[in-house]
Amino acid sequence: MMEYTDLSPSLQSAIEKAENIAIEQLQSLRDFNPFILCGESLDKIERIQSRETDEMFEMAEEIIGEMDDSETTVLTYSDTIMLNDGTFHAIVCQIYNVDEDFGYSFGQIYRIDAGKINFLNKRVFLGEVRNLLVF
DSSP states (O other): OOOGGGSOHHHHHHHHHHHHHHHHHHHHHSSOOOEEEESTTSOEEEEOSOOSHHHHHHHHHHHHHTOOSOSEEEEEEEEEEEETTEEEEEEEEEEEETTOSEEEEEEEEEEEETTEEEEOSSOEEEEEEEOTTOO
């Protein structure tokens, strides 16, 4: 099983950067639309205009397929995750890198209590996913 700390420091910082963008949106809007963090220095955000899972993945695949300047991209979306101790809201980051065989999916779990976002424990590894940067 892949731990967050098994990722290279550059992949960890890419996930943290994507999470921070999602957190800012959560704090102002209480929710956020899916987006892809991309670009040579991960300074571009491609917004995805759908929250419906299948459609979001299709759109993400299309956007990522047309990129040519990203060694790393992070697809970030809001989801609910079932764990042993219940169902939680999560910021899900699927990270893809040209040097990896797979993409990796991690969830940062949170609760909103009295209008304030509280993050719970560490990021949860949600599994390997198809690497959309490799064809």
